Amino acid sequence: MPQIAYTRLPSPLIHACNPLSRHFSTHPTHYFMNVICSKFHRLFLCTPIPNSRKIVSGSDLSQQMWLFRRNGTSGFSSSSTAEEVTNGIDGSGLTAIVTGASSGIGSETARVLALRGVHVIMGARNVSTGKQVKEAIVNEIPAAKVEALELDLSSMASVIKFASEFTSSGQPLNLLINNAGIMATPYTLSKDNIELQFATNHLGHFLLTNLLLDTMKRTVGETKREGRIVNVSSEAHRFSYREGIRFERLNDQEGYNRWLAYGQSKLANLLHANELARRLKEDGVEISVNSVHPGVVTTNLFRHFGVWGGNLGLFEGFLGTLGKLLFKNVQQGASTTCYLALHPQIKGTTGAYFADNNMAKASGKAGDTDVAKKLWDFSMDLIK
Secondary structure (H helix, E strand, O other), X not given: OOOOEOOOOOHHHHHHHOOOOOOOOOOHHHHHHHHHHHHHHHHHHHOOEOOOOOOOOOOOHHHHOHHHOOOOOOOOOXXXXXXXXXXXXXXXXXXXXXXXXXXXXXXXXXXXXXXXXXXXXXXXXXXXXXXXXXXXXXXXXXXXXXXXXXXXXXXXXXXXXXXXXXXXXXXXXXXXXXXXXXXXXXXXXXXXXXXXXXXXXHHHHHHHHHHHHHHHHHHHHHHOOOEEEEEEOOHHHHOOEOOEOOOOOOOOOOOOOHHHHHHXXXXXXXXXXXXXXXXXXXXXXXEEXXXXXXXOEHHHHHHHHHHHOOOOHHHHHHHXXXXXXXXXXXXXXOHHHHHHHHOHHHOOOOOOEEEOOEEEOOOOHHHOHXXXXXXXXXXXXXXX
C-alpha cells in the first residue's frame, strides 16, 4: 500500500474554499467560482493527498480523487467516459441527429455513437469543420456511418432547411441529441430578431424537434424501438432571471445580463423537455425526453473567465491549472448524453434530469408545469 499523508490547508484558504463561504454569492457571475471552491474544498480538505516526500507508486493524483470515482445507482460516475457508459451496447440500426457536433462534447457524442454502430447525422453551423470531424471519425472507425449537414440553430430558416433535407432523404430517426449551444454572449439579436442565446439554445432546438417529431413517431411505429430525445441543459438553469423566463421582456437590452440570459435558455431546455415528455406520454408515444447537465468541461469553462469584467492575474492561471485537475474532459462531458441515448437502464424514463450519469434534482422552476406550458405556447407563436 502506498503511504498517504493528510495535508491541512492554512485557515484563510480553508475559508476561501469553503462552498458555504459568504464570500461567494449565487449570482451567475460567481457560479463557476462556487463550483471551483466546492470541488477544491471537498478534494483537498476531505481527501488524502500524497505526501510530497514519498512516492506514490503505480498511481497519480487523479486516481486519489474519490469525488470523481464515486459511482451512483447507475453504476457510473462523473469520471465515467462516453465509451465506458456505452461499452458493449450495439447501436447498429439506429439513426441519430446530433446538433453542435463539430466541436467539444458534440463531436465526442457523435464519435462514440458512431463507434457503437449508430448512423450519425451531424448538424454543424460551420459545415467545413463538420466535414473535418466526420473525416476524423471515419479515419478512426472505418465502418462508421456519419454525415455532416449545415445547421445554424440561431436561424429558423437554417433549421427548416436542415429538417427538410433530412426528412426528404426518407431516413428513420431514433435519437435526437439537442446539444448545440452558446454561452454568455453580449446582447445580440438573431436573424429572426430574438435574443441570441434564447434563439440558439432553446428556440432553434424547439423548432427542430417539432419538425422532426413525426419522423421519430413513424420510426417508433415501424421499428417498435423506443425513440429518445436528449436536451443538453446545464446546472446554470438555476441562475436565470428572477421570473425564470422573461416572456414580456425577452429582447430587453437595458435589462440584459449575459449570464442570466444563458441561465434562462438552459432553464428553457429543461421546461421544453418536461412539457414534451408530458405530451408524448399523454399520447402514448414511446419517445422519451430527458435533460442533461454535462458537467463543467475545462475547455468550455476557462475561456469565459474574461467576461467577469476583471483581471484575475495569477489567480486565473491557478484556477486554469486547478480546473484541469478537478473538472471534466470532453470524454467525460459527453458521457451522460451517450448514456441517455443508448443505455438500456433508462428505457421508459422520461421527463427527468440527469447529471454525472445518474438522475439528479433540477430546480423548482424547472418543474413548474404551468410555466412549461406557457413556454410551449410562447415558443409556438415565435416559430410561426
